[in-house]
Amino acid sequence: MKIVYMGTPEFAVPSLVALNNDKQIEIKAVITQPDRKSGRGQQIHYSDIKEQALDLDLKIMQSENVNQKDFLNKLKQLEPDFIVVVAFGQKLSPELLEIPKYGCINLHASLLPEYRGSSPIHRAIIDGKKVTGNTTMYMDEGWDDGDIIYQQQVEISEEETVGELHDELAERGAELLLKTLKDVKAGEAPRIPQDDSEATFAYKIDKSLGEIDWNQSAQDIHNLIRGVNPWPGAYSELNDDRIKIWKSSLSQQENSDYQPGTIIKADQDAGILVQTGDGILSIEKLQLPGAKRLKAADFLNGHQLEEKTKFKTKE
DSSP states (O other), X not given: OEEEEEEOSGGGHHHHHHHHHOTTOEEEEEEEOOOEEETTTTEEEOOHHHXXXXXXXXXXXXXXXXXXXXXHHHHHHHOOXXXXXXXXXXXXXXXXXXXXXXXXXXXXXXXXXXXXXXXXXXXXXXXXXXXXXEEEXXXXXXXXXXXXXXXXXXXXXXTOOHHHHHHHHHHHHHHHHHHHHHHHHTTOOOOBOOOGGGOOEEOOOOGGGGBOOTTSBHHHHHHHHHHTTTTTOEEEEETTEEEXXXXXXXXXXXXXXXXXXXXXEEETTTEEEEEXXXXXXXXXXXXXXXXXXXXXXXXXXXXXXXXXXXXXXOO
């Protein structure tokens, strides 16, 4: 079974490794996004998939636009049975989709048609979902709207972060993808059209998503903190400092009369308790600019937080 693999970020790495380890599969090429400059020194950085492909000694191809004629010709010469796409980041043209013998197969980290788009794992946690999962599908011209092949459900725990869920979905998705390819080749895989009327979308996120709105409920803020850890991270301004909040829990204490964002307690026994729009949020791990992440008790050892001090709230 000849495969061309398209992927870019860390999520796509376990699938590449699983396919490479299978004796029935020959990876003809790995296609990933071009190298990027980043950081203060504008150093060149490889994608996670390129790093892994180099370690596995696989052929690497890169292009700003895989739909260009010269690149399509290179793909055709590889004569792949499948093109496998996992978090690649470019839309594929109809001509490219027709190249592989058995089609282009995509692994997506949601239970489609829920959360089409680039940030399904973040959105599942931020929205307070109890269950999410992976979907394999035949690729179509749109974003994540092709016919479904298989799905697997994954439960989300109350304290799970997006980073933890990301890793679990990536590992389990690799198993699902391997089964999908073998069943499609054997003619045993289903093909289930998506119901577009039930589609929801998870658009690209940026750092602004992490800003806490204390007018929301404690549950919603807790979900946001989990849903942006480790990136982009939840934050709020306090006394002109941008405080990053990495871990929280829901306090059983009843609502106070204070405005949302107000610190109602800050001591070694109670920890750091903040009034929200509905409920009390306990901050368990936080970070000052340029400092280390600290548990609330350790933070209070070195920093005094006055009760009735107020985090900045969104207008």
